[in-house]
Amino acid sequence: MSLSLRQQKALQTKQRIVAAALDLFSKKGFDHVTVDEIVQVSNTSKGAFYVHFNSKYEIFLEKFKEIDEFYENFTETLPKEMSSYEKILLLTKSQMIYLKDCLGIDLIRTVYMSALIPNQPKFLSNTDRTLFKIVHSFVYEGQDNGEFKKYLSSQEITMLITRCMRGTLYDWALFGEEFDLVEESQKFIRTILSGMLTKVDN
Amino acid sequence: MSLSLRQQKALQTKQRIVAAALDLFSKKGFDHVTVDEIVQVSNTSKGAFYVHFNSKYEIFLEKFKEIDEFYENFTETLPKEMSSYEKILLLTKSQMIYLKDCLGIDLIRTVYMSALIPNQPKFLSNTDRTLFKIVHSFVYEGQDNGEFKKYLSSQEITMLITRCMRGTLYDWALFGEEFDLVEESQKFIRTILSGMLTKVDN
DNA sequence: GAATTTCACAGACTATAGTCTGTAATTTAT
DNA sequence: ATAAATTACAGACTATAGTCTGTGAAATTC
Known part of the structure; x- marks a missing residue:
């Protein structure tokens, strides 16, 4: 069964977060990137971030x-x-x-x-x-x-x-x-x- | 040369912090003890703690x-x-x-x-x-x-x-x-x- | 198709490690 | 002895990971 509209959007959000995070990590190093920065760059929110990941580590x-x-x-x-x-x-x-x-x-x-x-x-x-x-x-x-x-x-x-x-x-x-x-x-x-x-x- | 009065007091403070911290760690586990709790129990302060240790880890x-x-x-x-x-x-x-x-x-x-x-x-x-x-x-x-x-x-x-x-x-x-x-x-x-x-x- | 439920998300809030600044007591310099 | 400098400390403040609550759109139920 394929993804519902809501699931598709959620997946896109998750992918935006991952892309922004990995990009920031590679540029500045894991420890110098904040979750606030990730959600800002990816145009999402803390709420969105922690729906998809249980911690900052989980991206890695x-x-x-x-x-x-x-x-x-x-x-x-x-x-x-x-x-x-x-x-x-x-x-x-x-x-x-x-x-x-x-x-x-x-x-x-x-x-x-x-x-x-x-x-x-x-x-x-x-x-x-x-x-x-x-x-x-x-x-x-x-x-x-x-x-x-x-x-x-x-x-x-x-x-x-x-x-x-x-x-x-x-x-x-x-x-x-x-x-x-x-x-x-x-x-x-x-x-x-x-x-x-x-x-x-x- | 022996310790000056100030150095003696400082050493006592450090020892009080270590004693309180190790006691709390053994009772509750490192992750469930806060620095605020340590300084409260040892009758010291954040300032004192971070004069003697660079981080919470350093006690261990x-x-x-x-x-x-x-x-x-x-x-x-x-x-x-x-x-x-x-x-x-x-x-x-x-x-x-x-x-x-x-x-x-x-x-x-x-x-x-x-x-x-x-x-x-x-x-x-x-x-x-x-x-x-x-x-x-x-x-x-x-x-x-x-x-x-x-x-x-x-x-x-x-x-x-x-x-x-x-x-x-x-x-x-x-x-x-x-x-x-x-x-x-x-x-x-x-x-x-x-x-x-x-x-x-x- | 209206009512109800679900859930992805936004953003305010909390907890806590660590920093910064002022102070008073001690030590050093004169 | 007095002045100046040092420093251990107190506690307010900051930064940031993670939580909590409300909301609107999508999905489901009737």
Whole structure:
């Protein structure tokens, strides 16, 4: 069923708010943009803003959710013949490049900050669930074909790998732009995985 | 030189504020305590509060910094005959027990949140921290005596190990009390270190 | 198609972290 | 000892995220 007139208008309002907000955020940085400014630029109101978003953070959180599309696209275009180890490394690299170039450090910082506010909808844990599933499929496969050790369960290993990613992203937000996100994440994941390989290669 | 009368009074005021604040935080949680409430209970004022602290967060941050005393005490009571691997594992375990039992999840959550606010005094990301120095000394020793591989520098390894700690603490703050901080941190550090050992043992 | 209900929105209002200015007590200078 | 300077503090003020209430247009009910 298509949208009613009222729903169409509401959607347009929401889109105007998002467009104005993201534009302002990119120009001035999240912390230097006020909600009043956003509603003024988008010709809306506080009332409208908080109908569509529960907080100022949610604008960024909504943008952050788009990463699920990236994950889907990634799995579709992944060569079958890669080892599980290589798949996890490539996923990490592609993901970090995406986060750095498409979303940016200010968004990640904001998402990682807001995730620690109590009673906030758990976006980070939710979107990370998609990531968790993908990583888990690689880990499971790797244990199944004897590439990885089995002294930890596939769930436990997956948790550790995604924790490496969160830890690296947190450090990126913490140390700032001079931190090489792609390089650091590769180094970290390579190291943690090397302890799990059955075959020693260096 | 000892404190002047004015400095003595100022110190007393600061201590009254800290005592009142920590008491209120532990009873109601950081987010449900206002600065107005703190200054009322401590019989001081906003002016006094912001002379002694740059933000509400800084009360917790100051408490958090006490961990350096814990680290110093730890190194003093550490048996010499342990391997570097065991030292790092024990440090992690003791540290996490300290954080869990003496500081608590609300404090860690607050510190990890506030560290991401721009222009905030950088304690977590300060690589001169006692924690970095201690871990680095163990790593250096371990590389020196042939226990650890040398394909990464001691600084890089130290950074990865402390990143594991930060990642685990972030996850604790994120997932809450049901997350077993001590167990999870041991699992994580054991795994990352196993990839660095020259001698394979399982 | 008139009456009722819903809801997207406007904008006034509230809560609270943090700032600013004046002051009195202490410290320093002369 | 007196004058000048400093500073810890009090409390009014500001900035801003988020809430609350009223309204008119759209949707639904009869």
